[in-house]
Amino acid sequence: MDYIILSVTLLAIGIYGLLTKRHLLKVLISIELIAMAASMNFVLLASSLDKALGEAFLILAFSTDTCVTAIVLGLLVIVSKKYGTCDIRKLAEIEQSEKGADEENKS
Amino acid sequence: MILELLAVGLVVSACLAIYLDEAVYSVAALACTFIFMTILYALSNAIFVAVFQLAIGAGTLAVLFLSGEMLSEKPREKKILKKMLPAVVVALLMSFPAIFFSVVVTPANVSSEVSFAQALWNMRAIDVVLQGLVIVTVALGIAIILYERKVGES
Numbered sequence: 001m002d003y004i005i006l007s008v009t010l011l012a013i014g015i016y017g018l019l020t021k022r023h024l025l026k027v028l029i030s031i032e033l034i035a036m037a038a039s040m041n042f043v044l045l046a047s048s049l050d051k052a053l054g055e056a057f058l059i060l061a062f063s064t065d066t067c068v069t070a071i072v073l074g075l076l077v078i079v080s081k082k083y084g085t086c087d088i089r090k091l092a093e094i095e096q097s098e099k100g101a102d103e104e105n106k107s
Numbered sequence: 108m109i110l111e112l113l114a115v116g117l118v119v120s121a122c123l124a125i126y127l128d129e130a131v132y133s134v135a136a137l138a139c140t141f142i143f144m145t146i147l148y149a150l151s152n153a154i155f156v157a158v159f160q161l162a163i164g165a166g167t168l169a170v171l172f173l174s175g176e177m178l179s180e181k182p183r184e185k186k187i188l189k190k191m192l193p194a195v196v197v198a199l200l201m202s203f204p205a206i207f208f209s210v211v212v213t214p215a216n217v218s219s220e221v222s223f224a225q226a227l228w229n230m231r232a233i234d235v236v237l238q239g240l241v242i243v244t245v246a247l248g249i250a251i252i253l254y255e256r257k258v259g260e261s
C-alpha cells in the first residue's frame with residue numbers, strides 16, 4: 001500500500017468538498033480532511049524512514065489545526081445566530097443586499 | 108491486509124463525511140475517519156502521534172457533534188442507506204490506487220539517529236512553547252469576543 005497515493009486521495013476528497021459544498025460545517029470538515037492528508041504524509045513517511053523529526057513537526061500541525069477548527073466553529077455559531085443560515089451563497093446574498101442598502105442610505 | 112482495509116475505510120468514511128447532507132451523519136463519518144487514522148498511525152509505530160490524534164480528535168468531534176446538531180436545518184432523512192450506496196462505491200474505486208499502485212520515494216540524506224524526545228525538546232523547544240502561547244492567545248481571544256457579544260446583547 002502507498003501512503004502518498006492515500007494522502008493524495010484524501011486531499012482530493014477534501015478539495016472537492018471545499019469547492020462544492022455550501023454548508024459552513026461541510027467546509028470545516030473538508031479543511032479537516034485536507035489537514036489530515038497533510039499530517040499523514042509527515043507521520044507515515046517519517047515512521048517508514050525511521051525518523052522521529054516528522055512526528056515532532058506534526059504536533060505543531062495538530063495545534064494549528066485545532067486553532068483553525070476553534071476559530072471557524074466560533075465564526076460559524078456567530079454567523080448562524082446573526083443570519084439564521086450557514087449556507088455560503090445565502091450569506092453572500094445577504095451581505096450584498098446589506099451593502100446595497102448602506103449605499104442607498106448614504107446617497 | 109489490515110493496513111489495506113484501514114486505507115479503504117479511511118477513504119470511504121472521508122467520502123461519506125463530504126457526501127452526506129445531514130451534518131450529524133457527516134460528523135459521525137468524520138469520527139470514523141479519525142479512528143481509522145489513529146489505528147493507521149499506531150500500526151505504523153507512531154504511537155505518540157496516534158495518542159495526540161485521538162485526544163485532539165475526541166475534542167474536535169465533540170464540538171462538531173454539538174454544533175452539527177445545533178445548526179442542522181433540515182429534518183433527518185430515513186432512506187440514508189440508499190443514498191450512501193453510490194458514495195461508498197465511488198470511494199471504494201478511489202481507494203484502489205492507494206492499494207495497488209506505489210510511488211518510489213528517495214529518502215533525504217538526514218541522520219535517523221534522532222529520537223522523538225530529542226527532536227521535540229532539543230531541536231524544537233522554543234517552537235513547542237510558542238505554539239502553547241498561540242493556543243492560549245486564541246482561546247483568550249475567543250473568550251473575549253464571546254464575552255463582548257454577551258455584554259453587547261444585554
